[in-house]
Amino acid sequence: MPDFALGLAALGRPAYINLGREHALPDQRDVDAMRAQCHAVLDAAYAAGVRRVDAARSYGRSEEFLAQWLADRGHQDVQVSSKWGYAYVGDWRRDAATHEVKEHSLDQFTRQWRETEELLGAHVGLYQVHSLTSDSPLFGDPDLLLALGRLRDSGVRLGFSTSGPGQGETVRRALELTVEGRRLFDSVQSTWNVLETSVGPALAFAGESGAEVFVKEGLANGRLAVDPPPRVRALAEEHGVGPDAVALAAVRAQPWADVVLSGAASPDQLHANLKARDVDLDPDALADCAEPADRYWATRASLAWE
DSSP states (O other), X not given: OOEEEEEOTTTSSSOOSOTTOTTTSOSSOOXXXXXXXXXXXXXXXXXXXOXXXXXXXTSTTHHHXXXXXXXXXXXXXXXXXXXXXXXXXXXTOTTOSOSEEEOOSHHHHHHHHHHHHHHHGGGEEEEEEEEEOTTOGGGGOHHHHHHHHHHHHTTOEEEEEEOXXXXXXXXXXXXXXXXXXXXSOXXXXXXXXXXXOTTHHHHHHHHHTTOEEEEEOTTTTTHHHHSOOHHHHHHHHHHTSOHHHHHHHXXXXXXXXXXXXXXXXXXXXXXXXXXXXXXXXXXXXXXXXXXXXXXXXXXXXXXXXX
């Protein structure tokens, strides 16, 4: 079965699109409080056997918090992935007009890899392009592609994450990229959940091609936890777990899934998510919950940062 990983999108900054976390985080979300919360969730994840952690330059201070936790605890068996391409500009304000800015350029990659390496060093085994889309300038930037190839050749695995209704096209196009005769990316992280299943065939292709497949937003930014479809709610009652566990069990049931991300904001949320390990579902058990991709992404775009 797929591994679980802890994603730090909700723990490295005071605001994120993640419904149902308002009571999971400290009332006063200053840097010290969020650091303590992040470390508490990391401790809970480690105790529960989770050995993968996913961060990003744009997740506020997530890399800093993670680096401090690794140094304090001395764990040597944690697999770390991070991402470049977005910069955090929210200035630690929950009401910021803009929280992050996207830029897929050589300058951004060079600067952000340096920042990631300074904080996490050899802990980073996978470095991903954040939210790659088929119209990204990355595809037509030979200097950037060569720089990425050099990082790959240094021993750091490369991947990319995807978002939006065109995820499938992006996955296939990115996995065709080669630099100096070798495929550039061997990992993909995409949004798939029982409401948004459109990327499934492309992720099956990715798995067949030998790429590692991460699944993010398995709870649809909290929608499946706070307002699940009736079928999800019924299965949760049947199995004696929360709807979050059923939704993540549906992700784990996909034959192409290698790693399933939990975006838990508290130890309690994490433990509830991990109950998915005890729920066995058929891959198509919740297929009738899917929405049209355009509608799903329009709804996601309307959700507030809180």
